[in-house]
Amino acid sequence: MIDSLAAAELPEVLPAAGTASLAWLLLALPAFGALVLFVAGRRADRWGHLLGVLTVVAAFVVGLLIFLETTGLDAGQRTRELSLYRWIDVGGLNVDFGLRIDPLSLTFVLLITGVGALIHIYSVGYMSHDPGRRRFFAQLNLFVAAMLVLVLGNNFVMLYLGWEGVGLASYLLIGFYQDRPSAATAAKKAFLMNRVGDVGLALAIFLIWLNLGTLQYSQVFANIGKVGPGTIVAITVLLLLGACGKSGQFPLQAWLPDAMEGPTPVSALIHAATMVTAGVYLIARTHPIYDLTETGRLIVAIIGAITLMIGAIIGCAYDDIKKVLAYSTVSQIGYMILAVGLGPVGYALGIAHLLAHGFFKAGLFLGAGSVMHAMDDNVDMRRYGGLARHMPITFVTFGLGYLALIGFPFLSGYFTKDAIIEAAFARPGWEGWVFGLAATVAAGLTAFYMTRLMFMTFFGEKRWEHLETRDGGHYHPHESPASMTVPMIVLAVGSVFAGFLLTQGHVLANWLTPSLGELQEAPSSTLAPAAVTTLVLVSAALGVLIAYLAVGRRPTPVERPAHVSFPVQAARRDLYANAINEAVIATPGTWLSRFLVYLDNRGVDGLVNGTAALLGGSSGRLRRLQTGFVRSYALTMLGGAVLVVAALLAVRFVA
């Protein structure tokens, strides 16, 4: 029953033809750019950034052409595969290097190459004074190539390849400022915490292979109904662990804020718009597996709800503009995870919020980068203030992103986030109330921390006028060059209209139907949709009001107040996430390692060295028998002969 049901929903997979057969260019272009820039070295310093921009823009054009061609096809023909070559052929394991070109992957291709191209253009201006600009573009191109492998692969091995590839690019780019110990530590932390999640993903892939003997999406999804329910839950939980690592979800959220050590365009592209949403992609892509297990989806939704609260609470306490945005990202991805955890009513809503978030959060990060550019790379909002007049374009674009994020009526966030909250309220029983109220409260907190950020940065007293820059001069805030402001404007326009265009008449949901199944209407809930919308708007308005009363109306101290109430203290310390990791994982791990080192030194080495010393010592003593006196040897021989004779006689006469 389940088997036939799952199989019936799956679209027919056709071989790629026409423009779609050019899909390999999507991967090849940025990979080529990365290769050239890495290999050419300093010779490419002068034109490297232009090549980096060009490859991504070209990939975007290819993606757009394929997208336009695909929209012209019937819904049943939109899922196509392009097999490039046989990649792994070992015994029963046959993996093609194949691309799956379907609405879901094309959506991500457009997001990655589109936002990616804008951020590449922005980076030309942002990194213009940095001697490592070519290396930066090489790594950024590498990231785009790996991310496209991740979303375009038609099997789990390619997904894993891309997954690790973006992890590598993320590691390189977080640690881009190699001379800063904090950046190196943050890169290491991100890499290690991602490994935890990757182990989950790898185990999930092993389980799928063990049970089905294939790793290609179409075959796995067609046969997944034959797997036992316990295994299905195990697979979904392990996949979720992978998603948690990559997307900074509870309990692996602590690396994402530290990742802000990287250059700001990296934060915008990798740690806000694309890579960190890979977890949402993973769950949406494997939705035929999640469809089979209510338990698995419930766990996903719970993780999403916990994370969106954690992110929103901590975001209220930070003074570092990028870390506030980072925790906002954690929180917003929590919304997406919650949405995909709701099942067929939520998959498309999660992707819609992902796209809208890709626009406005990338825009917000680029705005933050612009502010930092103007303020001598200072990230402490307590040193900002009154910047609206000095940076009008940044202010307006940032403000639009801000309104979109807090869900101001008829901007992106209003459509995408409200839909998720409505779907959450529609869950039966306690789940609806818990998820719905958590999402609503977090919406209010989002409004609070973002309003606080706006007030501290763009309004109020110009606190920087009395402060000195790192090299002793005065701050001269100025608007950024056009290469930076143009992408910000484009993204701001996107954050205003994307939500409406995507959700109006379920455009996106219908487009994604071949990949994610029909969008189901949420069952009638305890609260009417209008009531939910009102509740969310009231919550957000309260957040804005409280922020105005607490921050906007009062002067902001330049130095951070040391004595604050317990909740603020806890939020400043990331709700003790790092302390808990330290106490539960790191410290026992250190002790275990020390114990093992001791065991190795004393136990294993002791055994080996002890045996050697025993043999050496006894040999040294035995050596003394070799005296050099022939007569003593003769005595030994005689003694031996007598012994032999005695033994012979004994055997003969006694036995």
Next chain:
Amino acid sequence: MSPSNYLLLSALLFTIGAVGVLVRRNAIVVFMCIELMLNAVNLSLVTFARIHGALDGQVMAFFVMVVAAAEVVVGLAIIMSIFRTRRTASVDDANLLKY
């Protein structure tokens, strides 16, 4: 005459030879004691051949004599050359090859 007397004589000669090898220092004397032991063995071989009425023991005695003759040649040559280089024939002085 009982053959066991020959065996007793053989044992006596062998013992004298063995004790001589162990207690004397002069290489020539040690060498002679070794000859004494070999000949004691020869005597017992011949006696046993006689007792069993077989020729095996006598043939064996011839082999021992041949080996002993060869050994004397080589051994005396070694003793001579040691004496020439070290001006001594004491076996205890030639003790360089040790631990």
